[in-house]
Each structure stands twice: as C-alpha cells, then as structure tokens.
Amino acid sequence: MSQMTNEVDNNVHYDDQTGSQLNDDGNGVGVVLKKGPWTAAEDALLVNYVQKHGEGNWNVVQNYSGLSRCGKSCRLRWANHLRPNLKKGAFTAEEERMIAELHAKMGNKWARMAAHLPGRTDNEIKNYWNTRMKRRRRAGLPLYPPEVLLQAFQERKHGQGTGEISDGDGGHRDFLKKNNYEIHDAIFDSLKENQGILPFLPDLPAISANSFLPNGLGSPPYCNLLPSTLPNHDHLQESTMSFIGSSELNSNRFYPFDHIKDNTSDKISESFGLYSPLDRGVSHGSICYSHSLSNGNSSTSKPTSEAVKSELPSLQIPETEFGSWGTSPPPPLNESLDVFIHSPQPPNALDSGSSSPLNSGLLDALLYQANTLGCSKNNSSDKSSNSSIATPGDRAECSALNMYETEWEDYADPLSPFGATSILNEHPVVSTNGNSWDEWELFQTFSDNNERLQSIDQVWTPKSENQSMSLLNFTLPDVLITSDWHELYSDHDSTNQAIMTEASDDISGQ
DNA sequence: AATCTGAACAACCGCAAAGAC
DNA sequence: TGTCTTTGCGGTTGTTCAGAT
Numbered sequence: 155m156s157q158m159t160n161e162v163d164n165n166v167h168y169d170d171q172t173g174s175q176l177n178d179d180g181n182g183v184g185v186v187l188k189k190g191p192w193t194a195a196e197d198a199l200l201v202n203y204v205q206k207h208g209e210g211n212w213n214v215v216q217n218y219s220g221l222s223r224c225g226k227s228c229r230l231r232w233a234n235h236l237r238p239n240l241k242k243g244a245f246t247a248e249e250e251r252m253i254a255e256l257h258a259k260m261g262n263k264w265a266r267m268a269a270h271l272p273g274r275t276d277n278e279i280k281n282y283w284n285t286r287m288k289r290r291r292r293a294g295l296p297l298y299p300p301e302v303l304l305q306a307f308q309e310r311k312h313g314q315g316t317g318e319i320s321d322g323d324g325g326h327r328d329f330l331k332k333n334n335y336e337i338h339d340a341i342f343d344s345l346k347e348n349q350g351i352l353p354f355l356p357d358l359p360a361i362s363a364n365s366f367l368p369n370g371l372g373s374p375p376y377c378n379l380l381p382s383t384l385p386n387h388d389h390l391q392e393s394t395m396s397f398i399g400s401s402e403l404n405s406n407r408f409y410p411f412d413h414i415k416d417n418t419s420d421k422i423s424e425s426f427g428l429y430s431p432l433d434r435g436v437s438h439g440s441i442c443y444s445h446s447l448s449n450g451n452s453s454t455s456k457p458t459s460e461a462v463k464s465e466l467p468s469l470q471i472p473e474t475e476f477g478s479w480g481t482s483p484p485p486p487l488n489e490s491l492d493v494f495i496h497s498p499q500p501p502n503a504l505d506s507g508s509s510s511p512l513n514s515g516l517l518d519a520l521l522y523q524a525n526t527l528g529c530s531k532n533n534s535s536d537k538s539s540n541s542s543i544a545t546p547g548d549r550a551e552c553s554a555l556n557m558y559e560t561e562w563e564d565y566a567d568p569l570s571p572f573g574a575t576s577i578l579n580e581h582p583v584v585s586t587n588g589n590s591w592d593e594w595e596l597f598q599t600f601s602d603n604n605e606r607l608q609s610i611d612q613v614w615t616p617k618s619e620n621q622s623m624s625l626l627n628f629t630l631p632d633v634l635i636t637s638d639w640h641e642l643y644s645d646h647d648s649t650n651q652a653i654m655t656e657a658s659d660d661i662s663g664q
Numbered sequence: 665a666a667t668c669t670g671a672a673c674a675a676c677c678g679c680a681a682a683g684a685c
Numbered sequence: 686t687g688t689c690t691t692t693g694c695g696g697t698t699g700t701t702c703a704g705a706t
Contacts, residue, residue: 189675189676190674190675190676190699190700191674191675191700192674192675210691210692211691212691212692213690213691213692225691225692226676226677226691226692226693227675227676229691229692229693230674230675230676231674231675233693234674234675235674262694262695262696263694263695264694264695265693265694265695276693276694276695277673277674277675277695278673280694280695280696281672281673281674282672282673284696284697285670285671285672285673288670288671289670289671
C-alpha cells in the first residue's frame with residue numbers, strides 16, 4: 155500500500171497538468187486534492203480500493219488508496235467510468251428511444267433514467283440529452299417524437315406505469331405531482347382566465363390541471379411537444395398570435411408564466427423548452443407534433459446497428475441537423491400554409507415585441523391547432539389558390555414554412571429509432587409497456603393511415619390530406635379543448651374519434 | 665493551413681436527502 | 686430532536702476533437 159501511495163503521489167504530481175489543485179470541500183483539512191482529468195494510475199488505485207473495500211465511504215478513499223481526490227470525485231469516477239458493466243460507446247437506437255421515452259415521463263431525472271438503461275450512467279444520459287436538446291431547439295424541432303408522447307399519455311391515462319418505466323416509483327410520482335402539476339395549474343389557470351378572449355376555446359369549467367395532468371401531460375416535457383422555435387420564428391409567431399387577436403395578449407395577460415415574475419421564470423421556461431434558441435422570449439413554435447405523423451415514410455426504422463453507430467458519435471449518425479427523431483415526417487405544410495395565409499391579422503396581434511415569457515409551447519399548440527383545424531376545414535378545397543392570394547407578408551410566412559418543410563423532410567430519416575413509422579409499424583415500443591393492446595389499437599390506427607401513404611411527396615396530395623389532418627389531430631393538447639374540437643373533427647376518420655373519445659373520457663373521468 | 669464552430673465527453677459545484685450519532 | 690457526515694443528484698462548466706469554412 156505504501157508503495158502504491160508513492161506511485162500515486164508521483165502520478166498525481168506528474169500528471170496534474172491542469173495544475174488545478176485545491177483543498178477539498180471540508181474533508182481532509184489542509185490536504186491538497188487534485189482536480190481535473192483522472193489518470194490511468196489514479197483509476198487503477200481507485201479500482202484497487204473498491205476491490206478491497208467495496209463501494210462507499212468515499213471520503214476515506216484518499217486515506218486508504220493514497221489518491222489525492224475528494225470522495226465526491228472518487229465516487230463520480232467510479233460510477234461513471236470504472237465500475238464494471240459500464241456500457242461504453244454511442245447509444246444504440248433502442249437506448250435513444252428509451253431515453254426519449256423516459257424523459258417524457260420523468261423529466262430530468264437522470265439517475266432514474268439510468269436505472270432503466272443498464273450500463274449507462276446518469277451523466278452520460280444527461281450529456282446526451284442536453285446535447286440533443288440544444289441541437290433540436292436550435293433547429294426548432296420538438297424534443298419528443300409523437301409516439302413517445304402518445305405512449306406517455308396513454309400510460310398515464312391508464313393510471314399505470316409500465317413495469318419497466320414507472321415501476322411504481324413513488325419518487326417519480328412525487329416529482330410529477332410536485333413539479334409538473336403546479337406549472338400546469340398555471341397554464342390551466344391562464345387558459346381558464348383567458349378563455350373569454352379566445353373565441354375558439356370552449357369553456358374549461360371542469361378541466362383543471364390536476365384533473366387532467368395526472369395522465370402525463372403535466373410533465374414538463376409535454377411543454378416541449380412543440381418545437382420551441384422555428385427558423386423564422388417571427389413569422390410563425392405572428393401567425394400563431396394572429397388569430398388570438400386580443401389586446402390582452404399584448405398586455406401579457408394571456409401567458410401562463412406571467413405570474414412567475416422572479417428569476418425562476420426564465421429557468422422554468424427554459425427547462426420546459428419554452429424559449430427559442432434564437433430568441434429567448436419570442437412566441438412561436440406552433441407546428442404541432444402531429445404533423446409528423448402524416449409522413450408516408452414507411453421505413454420500418456430498424457434500430458441502427460451498433461456497428462454503424464460505433465463509427466460515428468451518437469447523434470451524428472442517422473439524424474440530420476433537423477431530425478434526431480429522423481422518421482418523424484414533415485408536417486402537412488400546405489394546410490399549415492393555408493392557416494397562416496388565412497389567419498386574420500389583428501394589428502396588435504403581430505406585436506412581436508411581446509416576447510418572453512410568452513413561449514408556452516403548449517399554449518401555442520392549442521392556438522395553432524385551433525386555427526389550423528378551423529381554417530383547414532374551410533379551405534381544404536382551394537389550397538392551390540392560396541399562395542396566389544397571399545400578401546407579401548404572407549409570403550414571408552410561406553417562406554418560413556417552406557424552411558420548416560425542409561426541416562421536416564429532413565426529419566424523415568429512416569434510420570431513426572423514433573420514426574413514426576417505426577413506432578407505428580413495429581410492436582416493440584408499444585409492447586414494452588403494460589398497455590400494449592390499448593396502445594396498439596391506437597397505433598394500429600395510425601399505422602393503417604401510414605401505410606396508405608406511399609411517399610413523402612404524396613403527403614401533400616389531396617388523397618393524403620385527410621390522413622394528414624387526422625394525424626394532425628392526434629396532437630395531445632387537442633384534448634384540452636375537446637367538445638368543440640369534436641365538431642371540427644367530425645368529418646375526419648375514426649382515428650380522431652378514437653383519440654378524442656379517449657381524451658374526453660379521460661378528462662371527464664378524472 | 666489556420667480558424668471557427670459545434671458535438672461529445674468529463675468533471676466540478678452546490679444543494680438536498682438520508683443516515684449516523 | 687438536532688447536528689453532522691455521507692451520498693446522490695442535477696446543473697453547469699471546461700476540454701477535446703472533428704468537421705466546416
């Protein structure tokens with residue numbers, strides 16, 4: 155041991171190129187502890203220590219092993235790099251899907267997520283997610299694939315977690331209850347408070363956050379189900395807000411986070427993906443997740459093989475800059491375009507200065523979809539002429555949308571584990587949870603729709619329009635405003651009915 | 665070839681919960 | 686019961702590397 159100590163001392167001093175030494179935080183008074191990257195020798199010492207003494211008692215590691223590291227650092231090193239059965243390398247497709255799924259359910263509970271991913275560490279998952287999130291937000295893409303959202307929704311709806319994921323973890327429930335519902339109470343309060351100024355919103359008398367959110371929509375992640383930004387977000391913001399058309403909007407009354415005036419509001423909004431990466435505080439992000447389901451990409455989206463992945467860093471493989479969920483197909487942009495073109499433009503609704511904290515993705519989803527559905531119903535027959543009557547301003551919006559279309563086309567990545575088609579056409583995702591049949595029925599419905607789509611190009615054909623719309627309606631926030639939406643949905647296929655029925659039942663049954 | 669940029673990864677820090685005393 | 690210590694977690698920062706310009 156003394157020999158080892160000497161070796162360590164040597165290594166510590168010779169290898170400490172960072173020169174970053176300082177006292178430990180309270181432990182080992184006066185002992186200069188090394189910081190910075192670990193050396194192989196240090197690793198060996200730590201491994202040796204753990205083999206002899208087991209894990210734990212990290213603060214005494216330096217006493218027994220000679221390591222000049224604080225206990226924290228030792229524990230971290232062991233947990234993240236040295237302990238056996240650690241899986242190294244890029245995340246597999248299945249793991250990536252799992253992470254998205256877990257994050258949709260748990261939020262930033264990295265340790266819990268890691269518990270579901272054998273061999274992976276919380277730090278690894280956290281890094282992966284943060285990197286991915288940053289990239290997707292920059293690209294203006296949603297964080298979650300729709301199928302993940304649906305699955306989470308379904309699981310919460312049925313009041314049971316999967317054995318694998320929710321596994322009766324009280325902590326998780328506490329987390330949801332403590333952190334998420336409160337936020338969404340705010341959202342709901344604002345919705346209710348402002349429903350009078352929103353002509354398309356039905357009354358929300360019996361819908362409270364607490365009655366609805368237990369199904370999972372209360373999770374912060376669901377606030378991210380929309381892209382929090384768009385390349386040309388100003389246009390989208392205008393479009394989104396155009397049909398709101400209330401001066402109250404500009405008085406910042408409408409937005410659910412307004413009551414959070416302190417410094418935490420930024421953090422909250424940020425963590426919920428409510429900010430634009432381009433412009434913190436510009437409302438936008440109205441493209442609904444459901445758009446993605448209209449893609450005709452019928453790739454089975456087999457998980458990328460490890461062999462392939464190992465050659466490239468995760469996230470650099472199948473996905474393009476715009477689509478780590480890859481197969482998430484492009485939105486029905488013709489319809490979206492129509493909506494934007496035909497959206498009324500109250501003068502004061504275009505105040506792009508109404509910035510943060512106006513980026514309630516959830517809210518935008520409601521608003522945008524309301525408008526989308528309402529307008530598209532009326533305009534579905536004369537799409538071709540729409541662009542010709544667009545105003546110059548509208549053209550700008552068209553441009554923005556075209557940009558977005560391009561992104562969504564990039565979304566159609568057959569290699570992604572999260573592609574809609576992969577989820578829809580393959581059982582594993584569905585069958586991994588306890589609600590396999592309920593969910594499978596839903597997924598099958600989508601799948602049937604999807605199978606009729608022959609290519610991305612055909613998404614915009616009249617034939618696929620209903621499909622697009624029906625899938626569009628799948629977006630979760632729709633259920634927030636069920637009654638009137640049923641009418642809008644009435645001439646769509648049974649998918650909507652099924653989902654809306656479920657959602658309605660869900661809400662009324664709470 | 666040099667520089668810039670973003671992704672990936674490693675590590676640190678502060679805080680809080682849990683456990684020991 | 687209160688205090689101290691240990692452990693774990695999540696956020697953040699720093700470093701390295703590869704690709705783009």
